[in-house]
Amino acid sequence: MIHNQIKFRGLKTTLSTFLSILFLSISIHSFSQTIPSDEAAVAAGKKLFGLNCKSCHALNKKLIGPALGGVTAKYDASWLIKWIRNNEELRASGDAQAIAVYEQFGKQQMNVFTSLSDEDILNILAYTNAKEPSDPAKGKIEVDPKNPTSNADSSSFNIILGVILVVLLLVIAVLILLTTVLLKTLRKKEEDEELDEIDTEFINNKTSLLDLIKNPIFIGVGGFLSTLVVLYLIITKVLYGVGVSQGYAPEQPIAFSHKIHAGQYGIDCQYCHTGVRKSKNANIPSPNICMNCHAQIKTDSPEIKKIHKAIGYVITDKENNIGEYTGETHPIEWVRIHNLPDLAYFNHSQHVQVAGLACETCHGEIKEMDKVYQYAPLTMGWCINCHRETNVNAKGNEYYDKLLHIHEEKNADEPMKVEDIGGLECAKCHY
Ligand code: HEC
Ligand code: HEC
Ligand code: HEC
Ligand code: HEC
Ligand code: HEC
Ligand code: HEC
Structure with missing residues (x-):
């Protein structure tokens, strides 16, 4: 009689361990990627x-x-x-x-x-x-x-997971089958009154699947994994989003379009953002720059009239598009989109002129935007990641010759990253 019990206990533990593993592999599997089609x-x-x-x-x-x-x-x-x-x-x-x-x-x-x-x-x-x-x-x-x-890694990983899943399901099916058969025999013996008290109690108490799910191992593993998933979601989706204004696209006082100016007409960024190669700031153009063209172009447009009002320009001869400056100016109140907190230091010339990065790397396809929006998160992690991954543009830059030499002596095949020239030091970015 005791044999039956022992067999039963063994079965139950095996079954619950398998269920835990099954749960584990399903939760790992749900993190692998499929391409959506909606x-x-x-x-x-x-x-x-x-x-x-x-x-x-x-x-x-x-x-x-x-x-x-x-x-x-x-x-x-x-x-x-x-x-x-x-x-x-x-x-x-x-x-x-x-x-x-x-x-x-x-x-x-x-x-x-x-x-x-x-x-x-x-x-x-x-x-x-x-x-x-x-x-x-x-x-x-x-x-x-x-x-x-190494691509095979990920697909074979998926295949292995699939196989494990199928095997586990089979094992569970067999175990359940065994349990049922054993149970039947025991019940039959019970009817024939061949069982002692302990065995009878055992059958009546602990044989349902529900018990398995109540098993502490199962609850422990399941609870632990669910907590992990919830924590992960809270941290990545909620906490990391605090204070990040990626995607910010405010209404501007004049409907200026980069798509028309920088895209369609191919005006160089620097024509308007004059400081971008030589100073910390890219600066926003003054209406003088607009007037190089808009003293003549589209002077009837209500949007262009706003530029004229800002710089104090009135058209006196409509036919020949001639005007004069009144001296009464009303600065255009562009709404600032990108704005690091004061504690951080960012320099455009270092990135555009020295490093040779394209504006698009950090600002997205500005040439396609009717309305500019903040493309990058502008978080510290974003700066740091790029400094870890980007090679220093050291060729033809005498300033880096010595550094490059020292770096190559130490690590022959790793290119010199921004990290290696101190790009992760707090004081480089913080005042
Ligand atoms: C004809 C002038 C002109 C040209 C050319 C131009 N811009 Fe601008 N840019 C502006 C004006 C005006 C604003 C402010 C209004 C706005 O945000 O749309 C601005 C705003 C921006 C901003 C957002 C600034 C902020 O508030 O954070 C970025 C980034 C920018 N430009 C990048 C570029 C890039 C990159 C190019 C070249 C592909 C370019 N611009 C070409 C005039 C110009
Ligand atoms: C190098 C010449 C040039 C400069 C500089 C320039 N623009 Fe333009 N702008 C144009 C052209 C060309 C068009 C397109 C006109 C058309 O659609 O026929 C245009 C169109 C516009 C329009 C759309 C007008 C409408 O009603 O369709 C606005 C608004 C505008 N520009 C604002 C500005 C502002 C603000 C500045 C200064 C920051 C500026 N532009 C600087 C050439 C220029
Ligand atoms: C390495 C990333 C990076 C690159 C490359 C870059 N920018 Fe920026 N840009 C920034 C950051 C970060 C800010 C916010 C700066 C701040 O708030 O102090 C910014 C702000 C701006 C602004 C708002 C005014 C200002 O200076 O704060 C303009 C305009 C601008 N960028 C234009 C450009 C243009 C044009 C180019 C290409 C010639 C360019 N940027 C290349 C990261 C970049
Ligand atoms: C600066 C140009 C450039 C940009 C921007 C770019 N790619 Fe590519 N891409 C290439 C080149 C060039 C290749 C060919 C492989 C090589 O020479 O490295 C390539 C190859 C690929 C391949 C492999 C294609 C094949 O048939 O083997 C994929 C996939 C790809 N790119 C996706 C993208 C996606 C998605 C983006 C936008 C997020 C993107 N690329 C942006 C230049 C670019
Ligand atoms: C797209 C990649 C990229 C991003 C994003 C980026 N940087 Fe950089 N940064 C570079 C490169 C490349 C250099 C190396 C330039 C050079 O050769 O001096 C650099 C250099 C610097 C340096 C000088 C480091 C030194 O040791 O001399 C500072 C400071 C800096 N970056 C600040 C920032 C800040 C702050 C941000 C985020 C707001 C940022 N960077 C985002 C690529 C990036
Ligand atoms: C490559 C540039 C860069 C480096 C290196 C860097 N930071 Fe930052 N850090 C930033 C930027 C940009 C921000 C602002 C980003 C934001 O508000 O999300 C920031 C924000 C912070 C903040 C948050 C301040 C607040 O008000 O939330 C702290 C704290 C901080 N940095 C500490 C450090 C320390 C400590 C180091 C050195 C281990 C360091 N940083 C190195 C760019 C950098």
């Missing part, structure tokens, strides 16, 4: 694509980079996320597929997009998926079979 995701992806990728990629033809229509049929999502976020890092890690892509397309450099979240990238991929793939077979990468791709 309209909202496609629309969001289209917008991000326009801002970040359009300058080099189209869906159905080659621009600077290859066509991206149907690219999800060529690679799996987790590899694409890694590639799109930081192709340099992926190549540096020795990923054979990444190196093959780089070499196939003439070793052209693609930007890194460390500010895009997994969700952003999945949305972009949803957008590339939404249209029929142009010709997915074309340009397919042959990966050297002698050089297994």
